[in-house]
Amino acid sequence: MRLVTYRSEPAAAGRLGAIVNDLVVDLHDFGVVTGTPLPDNMLDFIDMGPATVTAVSRLLNEYSDDMPVGIAVPLANVKLLAPIPRPRKNIFGIGLNYVEHVAESSRTLDTSKELPKEPVIFSKPPTTVVGPGDAIEHNKNITQQMDWEVELAVIMGTRAKRVSKEDALKYVFGYSAMIDVSARDCRRAGQWIYSKGQDTYAPFGPVIITADELPDPHNINLSLTLNGVTKQSSNTRHMLFNVNHLIADISAGITLEPGDIIATGTPEGVGAGRSPQEWMWPGDVVEAYVEHIGTLRHPIVDVTPNN
Incomplete structure (x- = not known):
């Protein structure tokens, strides 16, 4: 399934939907019609577990050519929000997870040129999340070095504590961008959370594709453009630590719970690694593409206080 959080009117609350034949099917209303109680939000749906995903996917296939009246709207007529508008916990970020990105970072940032021997983990608060098309805020009083990184995001489906690499993908609900x-310029004594954790610093979406439709997350193209110019283009097969490894490593000491998000790292081509360095500024538009998932397109806007 391709799952979204959407609203059909500007003042409406976000609701859980599934994309079927260019329609957004409201899953709560679909559940009422089919006698299958379903929630109206993504986190509660994830909590219902893998059996519900299988059952709903089967039902949607059965009704795909004859969807009940009044429970679906054209995709073109809705506003997509972040699939999980407010994560329950900080996002788990992974740094230096592509070999060439390690090299470019060592040339211009205070990171080692040696490949990490274990995943480099940081976090981004829930307030960083914005949905497709929303503005990324630039405050020139805080930063003159706003950078981009396209990433595959992993969404956990079931509680994972000390899981093996071999079993790790069984705990995944789905994937997004x-x-x-x-x-x-906001890294502080080697700490990254203020650099990466400011408001709007985690555009997320446009959909979550469930794991049953993407069984191998390790051969996915991903790319990023700034103002139409390609800056990053790679494939997840070049990850230093793959999704299995990341889940096993994090869950060895931190319990992963349903709805938790892991941003799996970025390939080479970031602004800090270029010569001369390049940054995002108000008026720019950044677009990130992840194969099978879709494109995020965001304007950079000035929010510098007038004082």
């Missing part, structure tokens, strides 16, 4: 925005 994320832009890990970074203020490179």
